[in-house]
Every structure is written in C-alpha cells, then in structure tokens.
Amino acid sequence: MVRLSNLLLMETHFSHHDFPGEVIRTRDVVGLNLLEGIYKPEISVPLHSHEEAFFCMALSGGCEERYAGRSRTYVSFSTEFLPANHGHSLTFFQTKTRAFSVALGPEWLKQACEYSLKLDHSVFGRPGLSSLFLRLYKESLMADTGRLPPRWFLQVIELLHSSFQERLTMTQIAAAVGIHRVHLARQFQRFKNCTVGEYIRVLRIQHACHQLSNSEESPAAIGAAAGFADQSHFCRTFKRLVGMTPVQYREEFTSSRNQRRRT
Numbered sequence: 001m002v003r004l005s006n007l008l009l010m011e012t013h014f015s016h017h018d019f020p021g022e023v024i025r026t027r028d029v030v031g032l033n034l035l036e037g038i039y040k041p042e043i044s045v046p047l048h049s050h051e052e053a054f055f056c057m058a059l060s061g062g063c064e065e066r067y068a069g070r071s072r073t074y075v076s077f078s079t080e081f082l083p084a085n086h087g088h089s090l091t092f093f094q095t096k097t098r099a100f101s102v103a104l105g106p107e108w109l110k111q112a113c114e115y116s117l118k119l120d121h122s123v124f125g126r127p128g129l130s131s132l133f134l135r136l137y138k139e140s141l142m143a144d145t146g147r148l149p150p151r152w153f154l155q156v157i158e159l160l161h162s163s164f165q166e167r168l169t170m171t172q173i174a175a176a177v178g179i180h181r182v183h184l185a186r187q188f189q190r191f192k193n194c195t196v197g198e199y200i201r202v203l204r205i206q207h208a209c210h211q212l213s214n215s216e217e218s219p220a221a222i223g224a225a226a227g228f229a230d231q232s233h234f235c236r237t238f239k240r241l242v243g244m245t246p247v248q249y250r251e252e253f254t255s256s257r258n259q260r261r262r263t
Contacts, residue, residue, distance in 0.1 A: 062078070079126070100137045161203065
C-alpha cells in the first residue's frame, strides 16, 4: 500500500528530466523524449505531477501507484498513459524496477487533438498498449547502436520469437543463420543490450504473463509450456523479472480487472 504520509505532502511538479532514480539512457526524437531508468527497491515517490504527458512501461520489477484516489499495481510490461499535471504517488517493490517512458512534446498533443484523440485521462493496463511500447523500446535500442542490424540478425530475432519455448543452443541458432556463435553473441549484446539467454527468458516470461492473465491453466502448466525445465526455475525467474510470483501476478491482474469493471 502507498504510505499515508505520501498523500499528506504537497504535490511536486516534475519535468521528465527530473527522474527520481538512475538514468540509463535518454534520447530526444522529433518532439518525444525517451528515457530508460532504474528505481531503487522499496523507495517511495511522494505525490507529484509531471509537466509533460507521458507513457511509461515497466520492463522489470514493479510498484503500487496511487492515482485519482485508487491504487493500481505495476508489474513487468504494464503500461500507462498519464496526462500532464495529473498527480500520482509510487511505492516500489523489494527489487529494482526498470522502466521505459516517453514524454510527449506540445506538437504531439496538438496533433492528437487534430485527430480527435482524447489524452485528457489516464489509460492503464491495456495489452495492446504494452505490445506497442515494447516494440518501440526494442526499436529504440537498435537506434542507439548507430546503424541497422544485418539481415541475419533479424532472422535470429524471428527464430527466437517463433521458437523461444524450445531448448535452443547458441550453436543451433548460429548454424541456422550461418554465422559463428561467438560473433552472434557479441553482435546480439551490441544490438539488444542483453545476452541471447536473457532475451529468451524475457520472451518466455512475456508469454507466461499473457497466459496467466487470459487463461485458467495452472502456473506449473504455463511455465512448462513457456519452455522452463521445472516449476522452481520458472517461479524464480518470474519473480526476479516481474517482482512477484506467478500466483501473485494472476491475483493482482484479476483484482485490477475486476476493479476496472466496477468503475
């Protein structure tokens, strides 16, 4: 729960550049400010608002957010839109939280109005929004390298997305695209800022999150179908990346969905 003391403090106004954590990278692109940063475990950000409207997606970890008198739970791949000057407060879980946010410049807000897009209220927890911003995040990582990846690299990404549930080795992946596995490992780290194994684990956890949210299968069955060798490995990896167990994630999602239906 958000600490009561947070709600008693005077609201603070933040610019997108006043990130209350460790900034990993930031980039300005045609009126958009992209920022990736890390919040420390168990910190609280008191009631505050932002000068810019922005989208934010949790990449790992999570927090409890208090907005408009209600509490909502951020977990990995949760995405929200928050209009400018709308107050909220945050209390983070016991693990580091990595987040990707995009602040909208005034020209983007003007274009949204011209196309009759309503950006005067918060949007939270829509799967389509999360998928969109996960793609944007991946493309921003590629843009930071200064050049487009080679064709074989895109083939590797397609292979991983289609076969992440299988037990692929670096040798098998490299052979499938005709390059040496050491070169593959180096280039993958360069373009994706993570190892092949880490990327596969994220894909598996993404799949598991979707199944936990949209099916009644047991967590054990979902973990096995996602490609994890055993239940304990699945639970450890899920908690490390998401900040809670698979059972807790399903309970939080169900609770949030029921709350949205009542409002």
